[in-house]
Amino acid sequence: MNWRQVSLVLKREYLTRVKSKGFIAATLLVPIGIIAIYGIGFLVIIWESDVSYEVGIVDRTGTVVNRLIERSPESYTDVTDLQVDSLRSMIQSGDLTGYIEVNEENINDNKSLELIYSGSGGLTLLATVRSDMRDVIREEKLRRAEVSDDIQRIFETRIGVESRRLTETGEEEEDDTAFMSGLGFAMGLIIFVAIFSYGGYIMRGVIEEKSNRIIEVITSSVKPIELLTGKMLGVASLALTQIGIWAITIIGLGLLAAPLLGAFLNEENTGQFVGEAAAQADIPILSGIPSIDTSVIIYFIIFFFLGYFLYSSLFAAVGSAADSETDTQQLMMPIMAPIFIAYFIMFQAVRNPDGIIAVVGSLIPFFSPIVMITRIAISEVPFWEIALAIFLMIITFMGTMWLSAKIYKVGILSYGSSAGFKDIYKWIKQ
Numbered sequence: 001m002n003w004r005q006v007s008l009v010l011k012r013e014y015l016t017r018v019k020s021k022g023f024i025a026a027t028l029l030v031p032i033g034i035i036a037i038y039g040i041g042f043l044v045i046i047w048e049s050d051v052s053y054e055v056g057i058v059d060r061t062g063t064v065v066n067r068l069i070e071r072s073p074e075s076y077t078d079v080t081d082l083q084v085d086s087l088r089s090m091i092q093s094g095d096l097t098g099y100i101e102v103n104e105e106n107i108n109d110n111k112s113l114e115l116i117y118s119g120s121g122g123l124t125l126l127a128t129v130r131s132d133m134r135d136v137i138r139e140e141k142l143r144r145a146e147v148s149d150d151i152q153r154i155f156e157t158r159i160g161v162e163s164r165r166l167t168e169t170g171e172e173e174e175d176d177t178a179f180m181s182g183l184g185f186a187m188g189l190i191i192f193v194a195i196f197s198y199g200g201y202i203m204r205g206v207i208e209e210k211s212n213r214i215i216e217v218i219t220s221s222v223k224p225i226e227l228l229t230g231k232m233l234g235v236a237s238l239a240l241t242q243i244g245i246w247a248i249t250i251i252g253l254g255l256l257a258a259p260l261l262g263a264f265l266n267e268e269n270t271g272q273f274v275g276e277a278a279a280q281a282d283i284p285i286l287s288g289i290p291s292i293d294t295s296v297i298i299y300f301i302i303f304f305f306l307g308y309f310l311y312s313s314l315f316a317a318v319g320s321a322a323d324s325e326t327d328t329q330q331l332m333m334p335i336m337a338p339i340f341i342a343y344f345i346m347f348q349a350v351r352n353p354d355g356i357i358a359v360v361g362s363l364i365p366f367f368s369p370i371v372m373i374t375r376i377a378i379s380e381v382p383f384w385e386i387a388l389a390i391f392l393m394i395i396t397f398m399g400t401m402w403l404s405a406k407i408y409k410v411g412i413l414s415y416g417s418s419a420g421f422k423d424i425y426k427w428i429k430q
Contacts, residue, residue: 002223002226005221005222005223005226005230006226006229006230006233007230008222008230009222009226009227009229009230009231009234010230010231010233010234010237011234012230012234013205013230013231013233013234013235013238014234014235014237014238017201017205017234017235017238018238018241023238023242026242027242027245027246030246031245031246031249031250032249034250035250052074052075053075053097053098053120053121053125054074054075054076054077054096054097055075055076055077055096055097055098055099055100055115055117055129056076056077056078056079056082056087056090056096056098056099056100057076057077057078057079057080057099057100057102058079058080058082058087058099058100058101058102059078059080059102060080060101060102060103060104061102061103061104061107061140062080063140063143064102064107064136064137064140065078065080065102066078067136067139067140068132068133068136071132071135071136072132075128076132077096079096079099087099087116088116091116091117091118092118094118097117097118097120097121097125098115098116098117098118099115099116099117100113100114100115100116100129100133101113101114102137106137107137107140107141107144113133115129138155139152142155177378180377180378181350181377181378183292183296183377184349184350184353184373184374184375184376184377184378185346185350185374187300187373187374187377188343188346188349188370188371188373188374189346190304191303191304191307191369191370191373192339192342192343192346192370194239194243194304194307194308195307195308195311195312195339195369196339198235198236198238198239198308198312199308199311199312199314199315200315201235201238202231202232202235202312202315202316202319203315203316203318203319203328204319205231205235205319206231206316206319206320206408207319207322207328210319210320224405224408224409225405225408225409227408228313228316228404228405228408231316232309232312232313232316235312236305236308236309236312239308295376296376296377299372299373299376299386300373302390303368303369303372303373303390303393304369304373306368306369306390306393306394306397307368307369307370307393308369309397309401310365310366310369310393310396310397310400311335311339313397313400313401313403313404313405314335314400314404315335316404316408317403317404317407317408317424318331318332318335320407320408320410321407321423321424331421331424338366338367339366339370341367342361342366342367342369342370342371343370345357345358345361345367345370345371346370346371346374348361349361349362349371349374349375349378350374350378353374353375353378353379353381354375354379358371358374358375359375359385362374362375362381362385362389363385363388363389363392364392365389365392365393365395365396365397366396368389368390368392368393369393372385372386372389403428406427406428406430407424407427407428409427410427410430
C-alpha cells in the first residue's frame with residue numbers, strides 16, 4: 001500500500017467536506033442548539049408555575065379534612081355540606097378542580113378513595129393528592145389505635161441513605177455513580193450517532209463518485225484499498241475536527257451562559273441565583289460536577305475510533321455495491337442490526353453494568369464501542385476485559401477491512417444496477 005497516495009485521498013476527502021456548507025452549518029448550529037435546549041429546559045424547571053388546584057373534601061368522618069387543610073390550605077377545601085350535583089357543577093365551571101369523598105370504610109376497611117376531577121393538573125396533581133390522602137389516613141389510623149406521639153413520629157421518619165465509594169487503595173471518596181451513569185449513557189449515545197453520521201458520509205461519498213463517474217479517474221492512479229483507507233482516515237479527521245469544535249464551543253457557551261442566566265434571573269426578580277435555584281430544583285449537575293478520570297476520556301477516544309473504523313469499512317462496501325442511496329436500504333440491514341442491538345444493551349449496562357448481558361455484550365466486537373465505554377464510565381471494569389474488547393475489535397476490523405476491500409474493489413466500477421447479496425458473495429470469492 002502506497003501511503004503517499006492514501007494521504008492524498010485523505011487530504012482531498014477532508015478538505016472537500018470541511019469546506020462544504022452543510023459541514024459548516026452543522027458545526028455552528030449544533031452546539032448553539034444544545035445550549036438553547038438545555039437553557040430552556042433549565043428555565044422551565046426553576047420557573048415558578050402559577051397553576052394551582054383546589055380539591056374539595058367531603059369528609060363523612062369529620063377527622064380528615066382539617067389535616068389536609070393544615071398541610072396545604074390553598075389546595076384543599078371543606079365541601080362536606082355540599083351536594084354531589086353542586087360539586088359536579090363547580091368542577092364543570094372551573095370553580096373546583098375535583099372532589100374526594102372520605103367515609104369510615106376508607107379508614108377502617110382500606111377501601112380505595114375516588115377522585116372525581118376535571119382532568120387538569122396531570123400526574124403532579126394525582127401524585128400529590130394520593131400522597132397526601134395516604135398520609136392523613138395513616139395518621140388517623142394511628143390516632144384511633146391510641147398510638148403515642150413518639151410512635152407516630154417514628155412512622156413519619158424517612159431515613160436518607162448517602163453513599164461513598166471505597167477505592168482499591170482503601171480511601172473513601174464521594175459517590176458519583178449518578179453522574180457517571182449519565183456520562184456513560186451520553187458517551188455510548190455519541191458513538192451510536194457518530195457511527196451512523198460519519199459512516200453515512202463515506203457511503204454517500206462513494207455513491208456520489210460512482211454516479212458522477214469520478215471514481216474511474218481516481219482508480220486509474222490509486223488502488224481501491226488505498227482509496228478506501230484514505231476515505232476512512234479523511235472522514236475520521238473530519239469527525240475529530242467537528243467533535244473538537246463542538247466540545248470547545250459547548251463548554252465555552254456553558255461557562256458564559258451560567259452567570260448571564262443568573263444575572264437575568266436576579267435582575268428580573270423572577271428567581272434566586274442559579275446555584276440556589278438549581279439546589280432547590282434538585283439539579284445535582286449544577287451544584288458541582290465530579291471530576292472525570294482521564295482514563296475514561298482516553299478509552300472513549302479509543303472505542304470511538306475503533307467503532308468508527310469497524311463500521312465505516314462496511315458502510316463503504318455498501319456504498320460501492322449500490323447505485324443510489326435508496327438502493328442501500330436492503331444492504332444496510334446487516335449493519336444496522338448490531339448497532340441497534342448494542343444501543344438496547346447499553347440501557348441494560350446503565351442499569352446493571354456488571355450483569356451478564358452487559359459484560360458479554362461489551363466483549364462482542366460489533367457491540368463493544370457502545371456498551372464497553374458505558375460500563376467503563378459507570379463501574380470498575382477489569383483491565384483484562386477492556387484489553388480483550390480492544391483486541392477483538394482490532395481483529396474484527398482487519399477482517400471487515402479485508403472483506404470490504406474485496407467488495408469495494410469490484411463494486412466501485414459496477415454500474416447499471418445495485419448488487420444483491422448473491423453478487424456481493426461472488427465478488428468476495430473472486
